[in-house]
Every structure is written in C-alpha cells, then in structure tokens.
Amino acid sequence: GASLKDAFNGDFYIGTALDVNQIEEKDPKVTQFISKEFNAITAENIMKSMFVHPQKDKFDFETTDKYVAFGKKHNMFIHGHTLIWHSQLPKWFSEIKDSAEMNAAFENHITTIVKKYKGQINSWDVVNEAVNDDGSLRKSVFLKTLGEDFIAKAFQLAAAADPKVDLYYNDYSMTNPAKREGVIRMVKKIQEKGVKIDGIGMQGHWHLDRPTIQEIEKSILAYSNLGVKVAITELDVSALPSPFGLQGAEVSQRFENNEKMNPYPKSLPDSIQVKLAQRYEDIFKLFLKHKDKISRVTFWGVNDTQSWLNDFPIRGRTDYPLLFDANLQPKKAYYQVLSLK
Numbered sequence: 001g002a003s004l005k006d007a008f009n010g011d012f013y014i015g016t017a018l019d020v021n022q023i024e025e026k027d028p029k030v031t032q033f034i035s036k037e038f039n040a041i042t043a044e045n046i047m048k049s050m051f052v053h054p055q056k057d058k059f060d061f062e063t064t065d066k067y068v069a070f071g072k073k074h075n076m077f078i079h080g081h082t083l084i085w086h087s088q089l090p091k092w093f094s095e096i097k098d099s100a101e102m103n104a105a106f107e108n109h110i111t112t113i114v115k116k117y118k119g120q121i122n123s124w125d126v127v128n129e130a131v132n133d134d135g136s137l138r139k140s141v142f143l144k145t146l147g148e149d150f151i152a153k154a155f156q157l158a159a160a161a162d163p164k165v166d167l168y169y170n171d172y173s174m175t176n177p178a179k180r181e182g183v184i185r186m187v188k189k190i191q192e193k194g195v196k197i198d199g200i201g202m203q204g205h206w207h208l209d210r211p212t213i214q215e216i217e218k219s220i221l222a223y224s225n226l227g228v229k230v231a232i233t234e235l236d237v238s239a240l241p242s243p244f245g246l247q248g249a250e251v252s253q254r255f256e257n258n259e260k261m262n263p264y265p266k267s268l269p270d271s272i273q274v275k276l277a278q279r280y281e282d283i284f285k286l287f288l289k290h291k292d293k294i295s296r297v298t299f300w301g302v303n304d305t306q307s308w309l310n311d312f313p314i315r316g317r318t319d320y321p322l323l324f325d326a327n328l329q330p331k332k333a334y335y336q337v338l339s340l341k
C-alpha cells in the first residue's frame, strides 16, 4: 500500500527519530513498519554526548554502531544528532571551567565521533540550540569557556574530520522573528570566516494554532536565502492546549516545581483529530510548495506513544502529535497528508 516515503519520493526525505528499542530491533513488526514508511533516520538520544562520550577518555559506540547498521540495512539517509549541545551533557563535560581544557575536550569530542562515522553518516547536527529566543547566544558551558567562536570552530572541526558530510545548525522556535535574526547573524559569521555550513534544521515542535503557515514560510525562505539547505528536523504538532494557558519559561518553572496536570484529554476527541489533520495538511502543502529548498522532513518519533511530548512540557498529560497512533495505525492526519500527492 501507500507510504509516506513513497508519496514524497523525489520531493524530500521522510524521516523519523529512533530510540534504543527500535534501533535494537526488539520487535520485527516495528522494524518492518519503520522501513516501509520512512527513508531517513535520526537518533533520538543515543548520539548525545552523555551516551556516546560518558567519560572524558571513554567513548561508547555500541548502540550508535547499531543505529548506523540499521540505516545501511534499510538503505536510509542517516542523520547524526548531535555533536555540540548544552543539554544531555555528561557531568565531566558540563563541569569544565578552564578554556584550554574545554578546547581539548571539544576538539576530541567532535573529531573522534565524526571520523568514526566518516562516509557512513549523511549529515550532522553540529551545533544544537545555541541561540536564545531573543536572538542572543545562550550562556552555555561552551560559550562561557570558549566564547562565541565555539560555533564556527565546531563546524570547522567537523568539516576537517569528514569533508563530504553535510553540516547543519539545528534549533527550535526558528520562526520567531528575533530568534530568526539571531540565527541568520550567527550563520553569516560562520560563512564570513570561510567555514562550511550546509544546512539549517528547523526543529518543528509546533502547535495546532502556532506558528502560522506565513511565519513558517517566511523562515524557510529566509534561511534558504543564506545559500544553505533547510530541513524540518523534529516535526510534531501538539494536540493539547498550552499547560495552564502558559508558554515558555513560565511552563519550565512549573515543570521544575514538579507540577502536574490532569491527563486531559483521555483520548483525542474527534474535533481535535480533525484540526490536527487540517494542520498537517497545511504544513505539508507548504513543504511541497518549497520542496526545492527542503532536503528532509523528519518526525520526532514513529507514533504517539514514542513522543517526548507525553509528560512534557508538563507532567501528567498524554499528547497525540504524530501521524500514527499507539497501535501504529494511521490517523486522519496521515491520510490527509498523503492525499496531497
């Protein structure tokens, strides 16, 4: 029958994030399902520094080797996520204070991982989430120890380790105008130094009503104007209202305070199922309009049970943000997306 990857073949890759169970092929039916619908993969967690580089002098490539083997076996586009990120860092990395020490660790981290998979991985998220919503640079351990040059340096090191692999900058809220300007400034600085950057990843953690299609379109065009590829890297559309009607830092605070919300709704009401389907249709219509600029569209998980949006950004709620339900059955949104082709 029909599948996402076949429907959009020749337009852009259709990817999914994979977590450990899927990579380790715990259930052959799931493997078969993934290879039927998707032709690109991203590691949801296992390539993050806390897993791949748990100690300063120790890398662990056991699961990442399986991930790459999975992609090769099914003839998929294999994306690496992510080399430099302030989050999911091992303690040893996050506690470095000295700039010479950070410089050495940073270089070793990028060079070792990229060289290890040279010629086997198609693209890397070199730097993830380095820009704040107001367009300034995030005060991460990397900025504190190395200064703003850490970004260009990361791209330079990755390019030296594998000159052919595509190198991406990846972030969320990429449609927010202030952040967009900040990202564009940052990318221009990399380019002015003569350092290679091939693409920009817009994570795409979106909602039923925001960002608007116009804002998404404006951003795709603005990033593409920098002469790089644009990828939608972590697509999901939350079907739930904002927790307590709040957004951003106010929600994070409540999450940290361990606040919970009631599991609402217990299942997705039909009226929201319809809205979700319409929203996905609008989004994919836009992607098709700009398919010459878009290299890949990757969902942040195969089906709703895998989604990181369950219990996040607030504990207690189940979300329904993907195209397949808990039983791997296609939702209304799936059929509506496929009907565009």
Ligand code: XIL
Pocket: 044, 045, 128, 203, 234, 308
């Ligand atoms: C998330 C994973 O989905 C979760 O399983 C994990 O607990 C936290 O990280 N931006 C990113 C992704 O770049 O790596 C994050 O993934 C979601 C937000």
